[in-house]
Amino acid sequence: MKKLILLFSLFLAPAFSYKENQKTKQNFSSNNTSHKRLKRDWIWNRMHIREEIDSPLPHHVGKLTSSVGNKNAMYIIEGESANTIFKVQGYDGDIYAFERLDREKKAEYELTAHIIDRRNNRSLEPPSKFIIKVYDINDNAPIFVQKVFNGSVPEMSRLGTSVTKVTAEDADDPTVAGHATVTYQIIKGNEYFTVDDSGVISTARADLDRENQSTYEIIVKAKDALGLTGESSTATVIIRLTDINDNFPVFKHPSFHFKVPENVSVGGEVGRVEVEDIDEPQHRHTKYSFVRGDYRDTFEIVANPFTNEGIIRPKKPLDFEKVSEYRFDIEATDHNVNPAYYKPGGSKSISTITIEVTDVDEPPVFTKLPYEFKVRENDPEIKTLGSVWAYDPDAAKRKIRFVRRRASPNGDYVRVSDTGIIQLPKPLDREFSSSYNISVAAQEILEDGRLSDRESHAQVHVIVIDENDNAPELVYPEEPRVCENAAPGKVIIRISATDKDEISPRGFFRYSLTTEDSNFSLIENYDNTANITVKYGQFNRELAKIHYLPVIISDNGDPDLSSTNTLVISVCKCNEKGDFTFCEERTKQVGVSIQALVAIFICIFTIIVIALLILLRKRHKKDLSGLRRNVAEIHEQLVTYDEEGGGEMDTTSYDVSVLNSVRKNGIKPEVVPSAYAQVQKPPGNTTSGAGEMEMMIEVKKDEADNDRDLLPYDTLHIYGYEGAESIAESLSSLESGSSDSDIDYDFLNDWGPRFKMLAELYGSEPNEDFVY
Numbered sequence: 001m002k003k004l005i006l007l008f009s010l011f012l013a014p015a016f017s018y019k020e021n022q023k024t025k026q027n028f029s030s031n032n033t034s035h036k037r038l039k040r041d042w043i044w045n046r047m048h049i050r051e052e053i054d055s056p057l058p059h060h061v062g063k064l065t066s067s068v069g070n071k072n073a074m075y076i077i078e079g080e081s082a083n084t085i086f087k088v089q090g091y092d093g094d095i096y097a098f099e100r101l102d103r104e105k106k107a108e109y110e111l112t113a114h115i116i117d118r119r120n121n122r123s124l125e126p127p128s129k130f131i132i133k134v135y136d137i138n139d140n141a142p143i144f145v146q147k148v149f150n151g152s153v154p155e156m157s158r159l160g161t162s163v164t165k166v167t168a169e170d171a172d173d174p175t176v177a178g179h180a181t182v183t184y185q186i187i188k189g190n191e192y193f194t195v196d197d198s199g200v201i202s203t204a205r206a207d208l209d210r211e212n213q214s215t216y217e218i219i220v221k222a223k224d225a226l227g228l229t230g231e232s233s234t235a236t237v238i239i240r241l242t243d244i245n246d247n248f249p250v251f252k253h254p255s256f257h258f259k260v261p262e263n264v265s266v267g268g269e270v271g272r273v274e275v276e277d278i279d280e281p282q283h284r285h286t287k288y289s290f291v292r293g294d295y296r297d298t299f300e301i302v303a304n305p306f307t308n309e310g311i312i313r314p315k316k317p318l319d320f321e322k323v324s325e326y327r328f329d330i331e332a333t334d335h336n337v338n339p340a341y342y343k344p345g346g347s348k349s350i351s352t353i354t355i356e357v358t359d360v361d362e363p364p365v366f367t368k369l370p371y372e373f374k375v376r377e378n379d380p381e382i383k384t385l386g387s388v389w390a391y392d393p394d395a396a397k398r399k400i401r402f403v404r405r406r407a408s409p410n411g412d413y414v415r416v417s418d419t420g421i422i423q424l425p426k427p428l429d430r431e432f433s434s435s436y437n438i439s440v441a442a443q444e445i446l447e448d449g450r451l452s453d454r455e456s457h458a459q460v461h462v463i464v465i466d467e468n469d470n471a472p473e474l475v476y477p478e479e480p481r482v483c484e485n486a487a488p489g490k491v492i493i494r495i496s497a498t499d500k501d502e503i504s505p506r507g508f509f510r511y512s513l514t515t516e517d518s519n520f521s522l523i524e525n526y527d528n529t530a531n532i533t534v535k536y537g538q539f540n541r542e543l544a545k546i547h548y549l550p551v552i553i554s555d556n557g558d559p560d561l562s563s564t565n566t567l568v569i570s571v572c573k574c575n576e577k578g579d580f581t582f583c584e585e586r587t588k589q590v591g592v593s594i595q596a597l598v599a600i601f602i603c604i605f606t607i608i609v610i611a612l613l614i615l616l617r618k619r620h621k622k623d624l625s626g627l628r629r630n631v632a633e634i635h636e637q638l639v640t641y642d643e644e645g646g647g648e649m650d651t652t653s654y655d656v657s658v659l660n661s662v663r664k665n666g667i668k669p670e671v672v673p674s675a676y677a678q679v680q681k682p683p684g685n686t687t688s689g690a691g692e693m694e695m696m697i698e699v700k701k702d703e704a705d706n707d708r709d710l711l712p713y714d715t716l717h718i719y720g721y722e723g724a725e726s727i728a729e730s731l732s733s734l735e736s737g738s739s740d741s742d743i744d745y746d747f748l749n750d751w752g753p754r755f756k757m758l759a760e761l762y763g764s765e766p767n768e769d770f771v772y
Contacts, residue, residue, distance in 0.1 A: 047095065050135045051103040059100075061086065061132055064093030066115050066125055074118040079111040079129075086111065086132065090118070095132075103134040104171040138179040142168040142222040144235035149220075155210035155241040156341055157203055163239055166199040168222030182222050189218030193239065201237060210241040211278045245283035246341035249275035249308070249332045251351040258312070259356045262320040270299070270355060273310040275332045284308045285336045291350055293328020299355075301330060318357050321393065326355040363456040364390035364400050364442040370459040371440075373422060377430040377464045385414075385422040388458055390442035398444040401451060406439040414438050414462055422460060430464040431500045437461050468557030470500040472509055474565035481583055482534060483574035484541050490534040492520070492569065497528065497553045514550040514564065522551065532567065539571045545584050546570055 047062035064075050074090040077083070086109065088095045109132040115125045144166065151164025172179035184195045192208065193216070195201045201220070216239045223232035251273065258271035277284045288301035288310040298318075301310045310332065333348045366388065373385040392398045402420040407413065414436050415423045428436060438460045444452040480493040497509045511530035513522050521535040532549070539547075547569045554562040572583035748759035 047130065047132045048135055049097060049101060049132060051101045051137055052139055053100060057100070058087070058096035058098045061095040061097050064088060064095065064113050064115075064130075066093075068115060068124045070117065070124060072118050073115050073124055076114040076116060077111050078114065078127075080109050082111055085109075088113075101134045103136045104140060106134065107136075108133050136172050136179055138172045138224070140171040140224070141232055142170040142182040142224050143233050144168045144220075144222060147235055149235060149237040150240075151201065151237060152240045152242050153203060153208075154244050155208055156244060156246060157206065157208065159203060159206045161203045163193060163201045163203060164237065166195070166201065166220050166222075166235055166237060168199070168233065168235070170224055172224070180224075182224060185221045185223065187219050187221050187234070189216055192216055193218055195220055201239070208241055209246075210243050211247065213241070215240050243280040243283055244338070244341070245279055245285070245334065245336050246338065247277060247279045247343070248334050248337055248347050248349065249277040249284070249286040250349045251275050251332060253351065255352040255354065257354045257356070259358055260314075260318070261358050261360045262318045263360050263362055264314060264318060266316060267313055270312040270314060272304075273301075273312070273330070273332075273351060273353070275308060275310070275349065277308060277334070281308075283336075285334050286310070286332050287335060288330055288332055291329040291331050293326075295326050295328050298326065299328075312353070312355070319393070320357045320359040321395065324357050324359075326353075326357070328353055359394070361452070361454060362393050363452075363454040364444060365393050366390045366442065366456060366458040368458075370461060371422075372461045372463065374463045374465055375424065375428060377467050378427045378469060380427050382427070383424055385424065385462065387422060388416070388420040388440055388442075388460060390420070390456065390458070392444055398446065398452075400442050401445055403441045403443065404438050405441045405457065408437045409433050414460070416440050416460070422462075428462070428464050430466045431470060433464070434466075435461060435463050466502040468501050468555065468559060468561060471561040471563035472497040472499040472553045472555045473563060474551060474553060474567075480532065480567060480569045481572050481580055482539065482569055483578060483580070484539045484571050485574065486534045486537055486539065488534055488537040490537075492532045492534065493567075494525070494529050494531050495551065495567070496530075499555050501555070501557065508556070510554040510556060510562075512552045512554075514552055518547070518549065520547070520549050520569070532569075541571050541573070544571065 049059060049061045053059050064077075066073065066075075075088050075093040076090065077086065077088045077095065085099045085101075086095055086097055110129060111132065112127050112129050114123060114127045116123050145168070149164060149166050153161055153163045166184065168182050168184070170180040170182055183197055184199050186193060186195050186201075190204070192204055193201050194204045199220075201218075218237045218239065219234050220237055221232050221234045252275065256271065256273050260270045264270065273288070275286055277286060286303050286308050288303060290296050290301075298315060300313050300315050302313065303310055310330070329350055329352050331348045331350045337347070367390065368388075371386070371388050375382055375385060388402060390400050390402070392400065400420075401418050402416050403418075404414075404416045409432075412425060413428060413433075415425060416438065417423060420440070420442075440458050440460055441455045442458070443455045446452055475496045475498050477493055477495065482490070482492045486492075495511070497511075499509075508526060508528045511522055511524055513520070519535050519537075519539060521533050522530050523533060524530045532551075549567040549569055551565050551567055552562055553565060554560055570583050572580045575581055745759065745762035748755045748762060751759075
């Protein structure tokens with residue numbers, strides 16, 4: 001029936017448009033009666049055509065009509081899809097569609113109509129725009145905007161709890177009633193969830209448990225019930241159940257057994273108990289507690305926040321000799337579980353715990369910690385303060401030996417014997433240290449006499465009780481000064497004192513002057529200070545520029561000790577305002593400690609010893625030098641003749657004729673046999689050679705080895721041999737002693753320092769005895 005109404009409206013639309021155009025034209029004519037020329041107008045309205053027409057092409061759309069009464073009038077259209085999809089018959093204005101139209105692709109077409117004179121193509125009327133609208137026929141099925149939808153809902157939610165929403169779109173015209181209406185239906189999973197016409201998915205039951213099934217995959221169908229084809233589309237919806245804390249923890253085992261050594265530290269780990277909580281980790285809040293067994297004061301159970309395990313820890317030391325096994329029951333529960341979600345099985349889980357304590361070799365245990373003793377200072381009669389004691393906690397009950405480990409202050413002030421007796425080798429001085437602390441180690445003596453490597457320690461504190469054995473001392477202030485014209489009662493300085501002993505509880509220090517015969521007075525302030533004031537006034541700088549004032553300070557102790565201290569007061573010149581203008585500078589006394597004096601004495605002694613050693617060494621060298629002058633052969637000396645010339649060919653270095661003339665004209669000295677003369681040359685050729693030199697050296701070596709009267713010196717002689725062709729002949733001393741030459745070599749002493757050694761070797765007094 002609806003289809004018939006639609007077709008009838010399409011056919012009647014041009015007629016109505018024509019009548020309406022005629023009315024408009026009449027109204028226009030009546031309103032413009034004053035014009036001589038009547039305006040012609042187009043006669044049509046908006047055109048319509050149905051999409052997807054099944055009849056053969058072309059399809060008639062409508063007709064262009066104009067009031068121009070010209071038989072040569074011709075219609076032309078321009079614009080979107082003109083002369084392609086839409087064409088017009090020029091003589092009558094009928095418009096046809098030459099393609100099947102799809103409203104979902106394009107719902108309207110805007111065209112422009114022209115009417116011209118076919119003879120000269122002149123426009124008879126101004127162009128006019130018109131619209132061709134495509135009518136919808138509901139030919140599209142709804143399509144989901146996405147293929148997969150996701151949603152989540154807490155487990156155990158109430159019936160009808162919203163989960164998510166799906167959306168499908170229909171391409172048909174939504175302005176036409178029923179054409180774009182979409183209905184939804186769950187075709188898979190409808191026993192767990194429902195969907196309404198708006199696409200909202202909700203829970204269909206209240207017992208959805210994540211621990212049974214955490215994810216649901218449902219299929220939703222979208223359908224256009226009024227569609228021509230009745231087609232539909234589907235989409236997948238994945239729904240995840242989020243966890244809530246609806247399960248109680250359960251022990252994995254009905255009992256747990258642990259072994260732990262007795263020396264486990266307090267707070268250490270004994271063992272871990274495991275529970276199973278099927279909720280997600282953020283909803284696991286297991287609490288452990290004792291049910292049966294009186295060991296709450298010995299152990300504690302703490303839940304690990306990451307693993308949910310129960311960690312058993314000792315709260316006090318374990319002792320195998322006292323308790324070797326512990327047995328108790330514990331329970332695990334979760335107080336955050338909502339009672340509305342309680343499930344069968346109860347809210348608590350109970351397990352039995354057995355802890356077996358194993359024996360270990362423990363170090364000795366001191367009976368008291370720490371130890372404290374008190375002693376009066378400087379008391380020579382007190383040698384023993386007390387003792388420390390430790391025992392072997394194991395069944396062996398070994399003997400204990402005590403050793404001192406550390407001391408503060410460091411030193412041999414407090415001792416401990418092998419049996420633990422605290423001893424004082426000498427009286428203690430509280431002024432040196434008010435307390436003496438030592439660390440005592442206790443070690444077990446093994447069966448073979450060795451000491452165990454396991455030991456325990458105890459702190460021993462020795463508190464020294466003060467004795468009043470130190471007199472108070474003056475705290476020297478800045479240099480006290482007084483004006484020479486100071487008035488009586490003028491305060492010169494405020495003095496105070498200090499005492500190495502503890503301050504007496506009976507009062508303050510007492511100050512007094514040794515004599516009243518001075519221009520100074522002392523006034524006590526009763527706060528451990530006193531004022532030095534001017535007694536008479538008017539000091540005379542001509543008589544004394546510096547005054548020495550002895551002050552007696554007592555400490556009110558038991559016994560009462562006092563000391564005399566000297567204040568050095570300078571008398572200065574002052575101006576009218578009482579400001580100091582001139583004061584003599586006092587010579588400061590510089591004290592040297594005994595340690596410094598000892599160091600200075602050691603330095604002086606060292607310098608003296610070094611100076612004596614240097615003098616002795618010079619004296620020894622001088623004696624050796626004299627010995628060398630009297631001995632023909634010089635010991636401990638390397639004698640090298642480096643300037644012998646180049647033989648008979650060298651006439652530039654030395655004038656050999658001078659030597660020869662001296663030999664001929666010189667006075668023959670008295671020849672004294674020398675040690676070298678005793679050496680007999682072997683027979684043979686008188687020409688020198690390597691063999692003669694070697695033989696002579698061997699002879700000298702034998703003499704040196706066999707003569708025990710010679711000094712134990714090593715001598716290296718280097719004898720340079722010139723050869724037989726030199727006109728100067730040999731300069732060697734080997735032949736000088738045994739030669740028959742009558743040459744006097746004393747003239748060598750006049751030749752200068754370069755020939756000094758040669759003169760000493762050849763020049764000799766007639767009566768001089770040469771000692772080898």
